[in-house]
Amino acid sequence: MTIKETIRKYTNELKFVTHIPAKEIEIFIMYLLKKNTIWLHLNYNKDFEQEKELEKLIKKRATNYPLEYIINKASFYGEVFIVEEGVLIPRPETELLIDKVLEVTKNMDNKKETINVLEIGTGSGVISVMLALLIENIKIIAVDINEKALELAKKNAIKHGVENKIEFRSSNLYTNIDETNIDLTVSNPPYIANEYKLPENVKFEPSNALFGGSIGDELLKDIIDQTSERNIKYLVCEMGYDQKNPLTSYLKDFDTKTFSFYQDYEKFDRGFTIQFKNKKGL
Numbered sequence: 001m002t003i004k005e006t007i008r009k010y011t012n013e014l015k016f017v018t019h020i021p022a023k024e025i026e027i028f029i030m031y032l033l034k035k036n037t038i039w040l041h042l043n044y045n046k047d048f049e050q051e052k053e054l055e056k057l058i059k060k061r062a063t064n065y066p067l068e069y070i071i072n073k074a075s076f077y078g079e080v081f082i083v084e085e086g087v088l089i090p091r092p093e094t095e096l097l098i099d100k101v102l103e104v105t106k107n108m109d110n111k112k113e114t115i116n117v118l119e120i121g122t123g124s125g126v127i128s129v130m131l132a133l134l135i136e137n138i139k140i141i142a143v144d145i146n147e148k149a150l151e152l153a154k155k156n157a158i159k160h161g162v163e164n165k166i167e168f169r170s171s172n173l174y175t176n177i178d179e180t181n182i183d184l185t186v187s188n189p190p191y192i193a194n195e196y197k198l199p200e201n202v203k204f205e206p207s208n209a210l211f212g213g214s215i216g217d218e219l220l221k222d223i224i225d226q227t228s229e230r231n232i233k234y235l236v237c238e239m240g241y242d243q244k245n246p247l248t249s250y251l252k253d254f255d256t257k258t259f260s261f262y263q264d265y266e267k268f269d270r271g272f273t274i275q276f277k278n279k280k281g282l
């Protein structure tokens with residue numbers, strides 16, 4: 001059977017788990033043959049000899065198991081990252097968090113020699129690695145409570161050649177952070193309410209990367225508290241689409257210079273940037 005015929009034969013098997021079934025079969029074929037899209041497009045009429053292996057992958061995918069965990073890859077901000085089961089798959093909307101941090105760092109008042117950043121909940125490391133690639137004079141401490149995530153994030157930093165700009169550290173929020181020179185904290189923390197019924201595919205991802213407490217915004221509030229307590233000037237976070245109002249009320253008790261919310265590609269509220277006043281109230 002040719003590659004083209006194989007794609008046609010199996011497309012139906014994935015139509016209930018994805019709206020791009022043929023595309024996903026193509027991705028599996030490229031993964032098995034270790035070939036890229038250009039090769040595939042030039043070789044649709046070639047015989048495909050790994051049907052048994054392909055069937056196995058399709059069977060797994062048909063249970064809603066994420067494609068990214070099968071091929072161990074995900075794209076983020078135009079780069080390819082390693083992903084592994086046990087660590088959250090990066091989402092496209094998190095790319096906006098990178099843009100927000102870039103906005104803040106570009107406007108930092110003095111041309112600082114080094115911008116010191118803390119990332120809370122680094123997961124696969126996509127945020128820290130992208131910031132290290134995009135900001136020349138940055139030093140990052142990236143923390144997580146999940147050892148598997150820290151190992152994977154380190155692999156991604158090495159893959160992208162930025163391991164000398166990021167220190168990966170095990171820490172529950174700020175517990176293991178004694179540094180007093182942090183300019184900005186960035187985080188995409190778990191922010192889903194514990195009781196929320198997740199879609200089938202998300203159930204394969206680690207729950208401690210998703211659930212933020214019985215309401216959902218508890219960890220976000222802890223991060224706001226502790227960032228303010230430590231006199232860190234900027235905080236940029238992703239949040240749930242329904243958390244703008246509760247967080248706006250919560251922020252009334254803080255000495256902020258500015259705060260603003262941003263929306264994702266689908267126009268849902270998705271995150272915020274806070275600039276805190278310093279201890280002198282400036």
Ligand SMILES: C[S@@+](CC[C@H](N)C(=O)[O-])C[C@H]1O[C@@H](n2cnc3c(N)ncnc32)[C@H](O)[C@@H]1O
Pocket residue numbers: 088089090091094120121122123124125126127143144145146149171172173188189190191208209210
């Ligand atoms: C939503 S995921 C974000 C992963 C990655 N930064 C991204 O954007 O794809 C949240 C991450 O926070 C970590 N996490 C959960 N609770 C934490 C805590 N108390 N302290 C530090 N990290 C935590 C989880 O292990 C998970 O890797």
